[in-house]
Amino acid sequence: MLDDRKLAVLRAIxxxxxxTNEPVGSKALAERHNLKVSPxxxxxxxxxxxxEGYITQPHTSAGRVPTDKGYxxxxxxxxxxxxxxxxxxxxxxxxLAGAVDLDDVVTRTVRLLAQLTRQVAxxxxxxxxxxxxxxxxxxxxxxxxVMLVLITNTGRVEQRVIELPEVVDETRIAHxxxxxxxxxxxxxxxxxxxxxxxxxxxxxxxxxxxxxTILSVLLETLVERHDxxxxxxxxxxLAGADFSTxxxxxxxxxxxxxxxxxxxxxxxxxxxxxLTVRIGSENPYLRGTSVVATGYGSxxxxxxxxxxxxxxxxxxxxxxxxxxxxxxxxSQILAAS
Amino acid sequence: MLDDRKLAVLRAIxxxxxxTNEPVGSKALAERHNLKVSPxxxxxxxxxxxxEGYITQPHTSAGRVPTDKGYxxxxxxxxxxxxxxxxxxxxxxxxLAGAVDLDDVVTRTVRLLAQLTRQVAxxxxxxxxxxxxxxxxxxxxxxxxVMLVLITNTGRVEQRVIELPEVVDETRIAHxxxxxxxxxxxxxxxxxxxxxxxxxxxxxxxxxxxxxTILSVLLETLVERHDxxxxxxxxxxLAGADFSTxxxxxxxxxxxxxxxxxxxxxxxxxxxxxLTVRIGSENPYLRGTSVVATGYGSxxxxxxxxxxxxxxxxxxxxxxxxxxxxxxxxSQILAAS
DNA sequence: ACTTGGCACTCGGGAACACAGAGTGCTAGA
DNA sequence: TCTAGCACTCTGTGTTCCCGAGTGCCAAGT
Numbered sequence: 001m002l003d004d005r006k007l008a009v010l011r012a013i014x015x016x017x018x019x020t021n022e023p024v025g026s027k028a029l030a031e032r033h034n035l036k037v038s039p040x041x042x043x044x045x046x047x048x049x050x051x052e053g054y055i056t057q058p059h060t061s062a063g064r065v066p067t068d069k070g071y072x073x074x075x076x077x078x079x080x081x082x083x084x085x086x087x088x089x090x091x092x093x094x095x096l097a098g099a100v101d102l103d104d105v106v107t108r109t110v111r112l113l114a115q116l117t118r119q120v121a122x123x124x125x126x127x128x129x130x131x132x133x134x135x136x137x138x139x140x141x142x143x144x145x146v147m148l149v150l151i152t153n154t155g156r157v158e159q160r161v162i163e164l165p166e167v168v169d170e171t172r173i174a175h176x177x178x179x180x181x182x183x184x185x186x187x188x189x190x191x192x193x194x195x196x197x198x199x200x201x202x203x204x205x206x207x208x209x210x211x212x213t214i215l216s217v218l219l220e221t222l223v224e225r226h227d228x229x230x231x232x233x234x235x236x237x238l239a240g241a242d243f244s245t246x247x248x249x250x251x252x253x254x255x256x257x258x259x260x261x262x263x264x265x266x267x268x269x270x271x272x273x274x275l276t277v278r279i280g281s282e283n284p285y286l287r288g289t290s291v292v293a294t295g296y297g298s299x300x301x302x303x304x305x306x307x308x309x310x311x312x313x314x315x316x317x318x319x320x321x322x323x324x325x326x327x328x329x330x331s332q333i334l335a336a337s
Numbered sequence: 338m339l340d341d342r343k344l345a346v347l348r349a350i351x352x353x354x355x356x357t358n359e360p361v362g363s364k365a366l367a368e369r370h371n372l373k374v375s376p377x378x379x380x381x382x383x384x385x386x387x388x389e390g391y392i393t394q395p396h397t398s399a400g401r402v403p404t405d406k407g408y409x410x411x412x413x414x415x416x417x418x419x420x421x422x423x424x425x426x427x428x429x430x431x432x433l434a435g436a437v438d439l440d441d442v443v444t445r446t447v448r449l450l451a452q453l454t455r456q457v458a459x460x461x462x463x464x465x466x467x468x469x470x471x472x473x474x475x476x477x478x479x480x481x482x483v484m485l486v487l488i489t490n491t492g493r494v495e496q497r498v499i500e501l502p503e504v505v506d507e508t509r510i511a512h513x514x515x516x517x518x519x520x521x522x523x524x525x526x527x528x529x530x531x532x533x534x535x536x537x538x539x540x541x542x543x544x545x546x547x548x549x550t551i552l553s554v555l556l557e558t559l560v561e562r563h564d565x566x567x568x569x570x571x572x573x574x575l576a577g578a579d580f581s582t583x584x585x586x587x588x589x590x591x592x593x594x595x596x597x598x599x600x601x602x603x604x605x606x607x608x609x610x611x612l613t614v615r616i617g618s619e620n621p622y623l624r625g626t627s628v629v630a631t632g633y634g635s636x637x638x639x640x641x642x643x644x645x646x647x648x649x650x651x652x653x654x655x656x657x658x659x660x661x662x663x664x665x666x667x668s669q670i671l672a673a674s
Numbered sequence: 675a676c677t678t679g680g681c682a683c684t685c686g687g688g689a690a691c692a693c694a695g696a697g698t699g700c701t702a703g704a
Numbered sequence: 705t706c707t708a709g710c711a712c713t714c715t716g717t718g719t720t721c722c723c724g725a726g727t728g729c730c731a732a733g734t
Binding site for chain 2: 725726727
Binding site for chain 1: 484492497498573575588591
């Protein structure tokens with residue numbers, strides 16, 4: 001049904017439309033791409049493509065525009081990810097290398113990605129669930145308060161101030177800290193609940209109320225942060241583009257953690273580092289936008305996801321190249337630290 | 338030059354224009370506000386107001402629109418801050434009370450303010466400079482690495498992983514921690530550099546390289562975070578409004594920490610908790626927007642600033658009321674913790 | 675000295691209209 | 705199967721026209 005030339009025509013339409021933002025007609029196609037055939041022939045092919053739903057015309061007697069289905073075919077079969085230039089790679093590397101802590105890595109990554117793609121970049125913080133405890137710290141603030149600091153192997157630090165039910169002196173706090181660390185050091189966060197389950201029983205009875213309080217806060221920390229933090233950057237890049245769904249909706253979605261989460265999508269367990277492309281109506285919310293995302297993290301344990309969000313009319317090969325490259329570099333940085 | 342009636346006319350113009358977003362004419366004014374005079378009289382007053390530069394007409398034979406100068410007069414002399422309703426107050430209180438840590442307080446505050454004012458809310462993190470050290474923690478990660486955690490009295494936690502120049506065993510780390518805390522506990526952050534200056538000399542010579550490394554990172558942390566973190570929310574509220582300067586510029590400014598900082602302005606030392614209103618061209622960048630801001634923090638020590646950013650055509654009394662109220666509540670919350 | 679009604683004037687914005695140009699679909703011929 | 709030609713259909717643009725809101729000014733009234 002779709003011979004090679006028709007596919008070439010579709011590719012040409014997508015490329016032209018992406019670069020010009022104007023419906024593309026048969027004549028312009030024949031001129032710009034050397035397809036070796038006349039506009040009339042192209043018109044026939046276009047009619048076929050439209051019949052199949054890959055392209056559409058905004059109104060009679062205007063050029064054609066790719067549909068979501070057309071972009072999908074383009075991404076799947078007609079294009080290949082465009083690698084970054086050497087200069088860009090070096091820029092990424094040096095920019096990310098300057099990060100001082102996890103927060104900084106994430107902030108730099110999201111800005112970098114926004115600048116590179118000229119789209120809105122979205123980065124999820126490394127997830128807690130798959131990371132392990134590196135250290136638990138209990139810092140006495142005064143005799144009724146301690147600060148709980150949880151440090152993970154991904155460099156993430158969670159802290160909470162805990163109001164104790166009774167006065168507990170520092171040596172007992174220190175003891176508890178030692179016990180906690182002995183118990184949890186190096187363990188996966190998801191195992192923490194079961195590991196601390198019998199802890200109160202192994203401690204002096206007079207400490208139990210305090211321990212119970214501390215443990216409940218600890219568990220709460222793990223649970224609450226389970227819905228992960230997500231940041232974005234590059235909202236200014238939305239100003240130019242026009243969204244079918246309206247700019248307001250997009251901005252609202254960006255500030256809604258949950259929606260953003262859904263848009264980035266789940267890391268598919270089989271091929272975690274694969275690029276996910278969701279085009280237009282394939283998205284759960286925000287039908288008018290496309291999302292290019294991928295997991296990142298060192299090797300086998302994927303930490304979280306990052307990607308960009310933009311209009312369906314985007315340069316997929318370049319965007320995919322940038323997302324993939326940034327994901328690799330940030331994985332590398334995180335693995336090193 | 339400007340008698341009471343002319344001022345009343347200006348006030349009416351501002352109020353009408355803010356609520357309708359359309360240039361307001363003499364007839365409509367005479368009808369809606371009971372000014373007891375005829376449209377012709379109002380026209381004369383309007384001519385005088387325009388002469389003085391308080392209002393302007395977009396084109397001949399359209400109604401009048403306030404100028405920045407007009408809004409300025411309105412804010413300074415013709416309006417008073419509108420207090421929030423009881424329901425709103427309770428909503429603020431309960432919403433902010435649920436915060437678990439500093440991050441959470443800031444996030445909740447900025448969202449709350451955005452929702453309350455239907456503008457873009459901006460909140461600066463409590464500044465480090467005026468806060469004091471509550472605790473310094475050194476956590477050995479392995480024999481060549483420690484994590485430095487700095488906890489301030491404002492609940493802020495800074496952490497850094499430090500690569501040591503040589504292997505240092507845990508007891509020596511523990512000792513150093515004790516020394517650091519003895520030295521710094523309760524001290525203002527700005528005093529830290531001088532306080533630690535002679536520290537290496539007071540320690541065994543073999544520890545000095547490690548100590549020097551740790552101290553340099555500590556000082557770096559203080560300096561680097563000196564340019565404060567700023568967050569915003571409610572960008573979606575920009576979608577409706579029209580900015581003379583273009584939406585893109587506003588969005589860019591929002592993501593540029595430095596610009597945002599300048600927009601929020603400095604806390605004036607004499608009356609730190611006063612509301613600052615910058616209208617249109619009074620702003621350093623972003624001439625087309627207005628900023629309503631104020632300092633927050635408990636009592637005499639102001640911690641940072643918060644405020645909202647919107648079009649010059651904004652409801653100043655309501656916005657000012659919301660900003661003031663939120664600043665008070667968040668100050669209260671921070672003082673309690 | 676202000677205020678008011680009347681009146682002519684100005685301009686923006688919407689409706690109606692024509693028109694050029696791009697693009698298409700179709701058909702007949704190579 | 706491709707190509708050339710042709711008639712057709714739109715959109716977008718430019719033009720014109722006109723209504724109406726709103727103004728400025730003047731002369732009369734209080």
